[in-house]
Amino acid sequence: MKRPLLALALSLALHFHARSADSLALTPPMGWNTYNTFAGNFNEKLIRDMADLLVTSGMRDAGYVYVIIDDNWTGARDSLGFLTVDAGRFPSGLKALSEYIHSRGLKLGLYSDAGYKTCGGYTASRGHEFQDAMVFARLGADYLKYDWCNTEGIDARGAYATMRDALLATGRPMVFSMCEWGNNKPWLWGRGTGQLWRTTGDITSCWSCIDDHGGKYNSYGVMQILDMQEGLRAYAGPGHWNDPDMLEAGNGSLTATESRAHFTLWCMLAAPLIAGNDLRTMSKGTLEILTNNEVIAIDQDSLGIQGFRHTGPDSLETWYKPLKGGDWAVCFFNRGSKPLHIGHDWKKDVTHDDVAGLELNCARHTYSLRDVWKKTRIGTTADGLAATIAPHDVLMLRLIQ
Numbered sequence: 001m002k003r004p005l006l007a008l009a010l011s012l013a014l015h016f017h018a019r020s021a022d023s024l025a026l027t028p029p030m031g032w033n034t035y036n037t038f039a040g041n042f043n044e045k046l047i048r049d050m051a052d053l054l055v056t057s058g059m060r061d062a063g064y065v066y067v068i069i070d071d072n073w074t075g076a077r078d079s080l081g082f083l084t085v086d087a088g089r090f091p092s093g094l095k096a097l098s099e100y101i102h103s104r105g106l107k108l109g110l111y112s113d114a115g116y117k118t119c120g121g122y123t124a125s126r127g128h129e130f131q132d133a134m135v136f137a138r139l140g141a142d143y144l145k146y147d148w149c150n151t152e153g154i155d156a157r158g159a160y161a162t163m164r165d166a167l168l169a170t171g172r173p174m175v176f177s178m179c180e181w182g183n184n185k186p187w188l189w190g191r192g193t194g195q196l197w198r199t200t201g202d203i204t205s206c207w208s209c210i211d212d213h214g215g216k217y218n219s220y221g222v223m224q225i226l227d228m229q230e231g232l233r234a235y236a237g238p239g240h241w242n243d244p245d246m247l248e249a250g251n252g253s254l255t256a257t258e259s260r261a262h263f264t265l266w267c268m269l270a271a272p273l274i275a276g277n278d279l280r281t282m283s284k285g286t287l288e289i290l291t292n293n294e295v296i297a298i299d300q301d302s303l304g305i306q307g308f309r310h311t312g313p314d315s316l317e318t319w320y321k322p323l324k325g326g327d328w329a330v331c332f333f334n335r336g337s338k339p340l341h342i343g344h345d346w347k348k349d350v351t352h353d354d355v356a357g358l359e360l361n362c363a364r365h366t367y368s369l370r371d372v373w374k375k376t377r378i379g380t381t382a383d384g385l386a387a388t389i390a391p392h393d394v395l396m397l398r399l400i401q
């Protein structure tokens with residue numbers, strides 16, 4: 001083949017490959033993961049309980065379908081090099097648990113790492129990628145989170161492409177969640193490799209803090225993670241998502257208001273919604289946050305546009321997200337520690353989304369306003385908006401065409 005033809009064929013092949021990879025997660029994945037609450041303290045009984053609670057609480061029906069078993073589930077390799085399951089945690093075997101999860105209308109997520117060992121020191125996939133992918137497929141996995149501990153000297157792009165190819169070779173569709181903490185700017189090359197990529201180090205359950213784990217690594221509060229998303233929105237879209245890490249709603253020192261704001265902001269970011277709270281002790285308030293269908297609809301909007309913010313005076317941030325059919329989500333967020341009185345003159349609100357090439361033009365068009373947390377209509381953009389927003393709280397509106 002002549003050079004230009006070869007180049008064209010290659011770029012078409014890459015284009016179609018990226019497209020078909022995208023189809024595995026056309027909206028941000030939703031589920032529940034063991035790590036934020038349980039780290040390594042889980043077994044098959046706990047995961048079955050969580051699966052049951054996802055169903056009985058209504059979370060599954062709200063969209064949380066992936067049950068993701070994070071680090072600490074693998075055993076040693078057998079004599080042929082196949083990965084085994086930690087028998088102490090899974091006396092009935094992981095296949096039985098997988099069948100149970102599927103029987104409840106849920107999907108199974110598993111975890112591995114591109115090094116020889118996971119972050120927790122358990123067996124990981126380096127040098128066994130194709131064999132491990134086969135095991136994940138046999139176990140009925142629908143999702144793989146692939147971590148980045150113990151990978152000194154390895155090329156991230158290559159390592160993630162190898163596991164992507166290994167997953168593809170099994171013939172079983174598995175969402176591929178790339179977890180290299182944003183170290184190698186995966187937003188620049190991740191599309192066509194995985195469906196979501198972490199943009200930061202780990203989240204922790206505080207509003208604003210940095211935990212340096214005795215100098216070993218940092219984990220970050222909700223506000224720190226939020227600010228690290230700046231400049232990344234152009235790289236996200238249906239099937240290829242920026243992942244600002246899992247939800248801490250209902251965890252640690254977050255108040256109910258902060259949990260609600262955290263959830264709201266993740267929805268404005270079109271982030272994957274992976275809950276990480278203990279569903280056995282979840283409060284009614286946390287459940288209401290996690291299952292508000294109108295808020296989730298903003299995250300799951302099929303345009304898949306990540307929102308953006310305008311920073312105003314007095315700790316006010318105004319977040320915008322274009323939605324399908326000409327609607328917009330607009331969220332007023334009080335980052336400060338005092339109640340904030342806001343007055344918003346909609347008729348002066350002409351906001352451009354330079355990435356998506358869309359415009360919210362309230363000067364030319366009147367939208368009706370819906371408070372999606374309260375699920376009530378609150379007038380139209382023909383009138384000014386006056387509201388008081390409590391510290392760390394949000395007013396999230398859907399502007400309806």
Ligand code: GAL
Binds near residue numbers: 118119147202
């Ligand atoms: C981290 C990862 C966390 C969790 C943990 C498990 O590297 O970012 O989300 O998976 O490892 O040890």
